[in-house]
Amino acid sequence: MILFRCLSAASALLFATVVLAADKPGETKGAVLEPSSENLALTWAKANLVLPAALAGGRRWEGHAEDAPDVIGIAPLVVVMHGSSGVAPAIKEFQVWLADELGAASVAPDSLAIPGRLTYTSPIDVATYERVHALRLAELENALKSARDWSWVDRQRVVIGGTSEGSVAVGRYAGKDVAARLIYSWSCEDNYFVTAPRLGIGPKEPVLNAISARDPYFSAANPWNKDRAVTGSCASALKDDPKAEVMVIDADVHTILNRPEVRERSAQFLRGVLDEQ
Numbered sequence: 001m002i003l004f005r006c007l008s009a010a011s012a013l014l015f016a017t018v019v020l021a022a023d024k025p026g027e028t029k030g031a032v033l034e035p036s037s038e039n040l041a042l043t044w045a046k047a048n049l050v051l052p053a054a055l056a057g058g059r060r061w062e063g064h065a066e067d068a069p070d071v072i073g074i075a076p077l078v079v080v081m082h083g084s085s086g087v088a089p090a091i092k093e094f095q096v097w098l099a100d101e102l103g104a105a106s107v108a109p110d111s112l113a114i115p116g117r118l119t120y121t122s123p124i125d126v127a128t129y130e131r132v133h134a135l136r137l138a139e140l141e142n143a144l145k146s147a148r149d150w151s152w153v154d155r156q157r158v159v160i161g162g163t164s165e166g167s168v169a170v171g172r173y174a175g176k177d178v179a180a181r182l183i184y185s186w187s188c189e190d191n192y193f194v195t196a197p198r199l200g201i202g203p204k205e206p207v208l209n210a211i212s213a214r215d216p217y218f219s220a221a222n223p224w225n226k227d228r229a230v231t232g233s234c235a236s237a238l239k240d241d242p243k244a245e246v247m248v249i250d251a252d253v254h255t256i257l258n259r260p261e262v263r264e265r266s267a268q269f270l271r272g273v274l275d276e277q
Contacts, residue, residue, distance in 0.1 A: 025123065025124070026120055026121040026122045026123050027120065027121050027124075028119065028120045028124060028128065029118070029119050030116045030117050030118040030119055031116060031118055032114055032115065032117050032118060033117070033118050033128075033131045033132060033135050034135075035134065035138035035139070039114045039135075040139060041142075042110075042113045042114055043109040043110055043111055043113055043142070044065055044066075044109055044139075044143060044146050045066040045113070046064055046065070046066070046113035047065040047087075047107050047108055047110055048062070048063075048064070048091065048092060048095065048107070048108040048110065049061075049062070049063055049065045049067075049068055049105070049106075049107045050062050050092075050095040050096060050098070050105065050107075051069075051071065051075075051099065051105050052075060052099040052100070052103045052105060053099070053100075054075070054103055055071050055073045055075045055105060056069065056071060057071075060099050060100065062095075062096070068150065071152050073152055074152050074153070074154050075103060075105045075153070075154060076102075076103075076104045076154050076158070076159065076179075076274050077105050077107065077147060077150075077153045077157070078098055078104050078105070078107075078158075078159045078161055078182075079107055079108075079109070079140065079143050079144060079147065079158070079159070079160045080094065080095060080106050080107065080108040080162065080166070081108070081109070081136060081139070081140055081160070081161070081162030081163070081165075081166025081167070081170055082108055082109075082111065082163065082165075082166050083162075083163045083164035083166055083185070083255070084119070084132075084164060084165045086110065086111065086112040087108050087112070090163075090255050091108050091163075092108075093258050094257050095108060097258070097263060101263075101267055102270055102271070102274070104159075104270070104274075105153070107143060107147065109139045109140070109142070109143045111135065111136060111139055118131075118132070122192075122224075123192055123224050126192070126193075126194070126195055129193055129194065130195055132165065133165075133168045133172070133194065136165060136166060137168075137169040137172055137173065139169070140173055141175070144158070144160070144178075155177075157179050157274050158177065158178050158179055159178060159179055159181070159182065159270065159273070159274075160178050160180075160181050160182070161182030161183075161184070162182070162186075163184040163185045163255060164184070164185045164186060164254065167184055167185060168193070170182070170183055171188055171197065171199050171201065171234075172198050172199060172200050173200050175200070176202060179273055179274070180206035180207065180269070180270070180273040181201065181205065181206070181207045182207075182208050182210075182257075182266065182269075182270075183207060183209045183210075183234060184209075184210050184211070184255075184257045185210075185211055185212070185215060185218070185254055185255060185256060185257070186209075186218060186234075187209075187211060187215070187218040187219075187230065187231070187232055187233050187234055188209065188233075188236075188238065189218075189228075189230060189231065189234070189236065190228055190229070190230075191218055191224075191228055191230050192222070192225055193218070197237060199237060201237075201241065203241060204241060204242060204243055205243060205244070206244070206269070206272075206273045207234070207238055207241060207243065207245070208245050208247070208266060208269045209233060209234035209235075209238065209246045209247065210246075210247040210248075210249065210257070210262050210265065210266070211232065211233050211234075211249075212248075212249055212252055212253055212254065213248050213249065213250055213251065213252075214232075214251065214252035215232060215252075215253075215254055216252065216253075217254055218230070218232060219232035221252075232248070233248050234246055235248075245265075245269060247262065247265050249261060249262065
């Protein structure tokens, strides 16, 4: 395993106070978390699809998966699992970067396309979190299955990636049909968000984990993790994987997938993986 750290002297502040109220319970809205065939079909139909210019007649294409155009050619595909805020601007920006920088297509299933889908502000009970995670994993599995209908997808170069809530599904996926995994802003360990990590990653899978040193949710700085042996990254979970890399950046923000240093490392990682296939 390669441990790639971007930490400065300021990292001495690793356990600085996080502005999160440990004693204030979160809230939920909606109730639906059922991974029914109808719900999964909606998350796929409304998925955000981005095709690189080379695959779309010379101009990048963006739209819903249900409106995917007929194209000629072949390209790698990244299935992007969004965080709890849905297919937010940061997700779309990341997808555009994948297309323009790497020539990769990407699709982000939209979990919030499900009518009445439960949403939350943390912290809530772990049983409800686990129901969310079960739905997100079913969405990922459905996306991988549905993408097989696209003739332009290079089946040997399918990557799964996620951020925060979406990274739990990426880490737990047990299939052996993906070329690599991108795990942003989750630490692959026992914390307030899961009953247990339950990772499905194989012993020699290419994995890139990137997270802030003082991530407001998954580092030891978060008081919600005070009774757990939290280290704040996937380093321990991936220590025996020779193809895994962990990047801990000197920051205290949660969403980092579009930061320049994270993009640079992600591009290096993905080029290495995709060029091998």
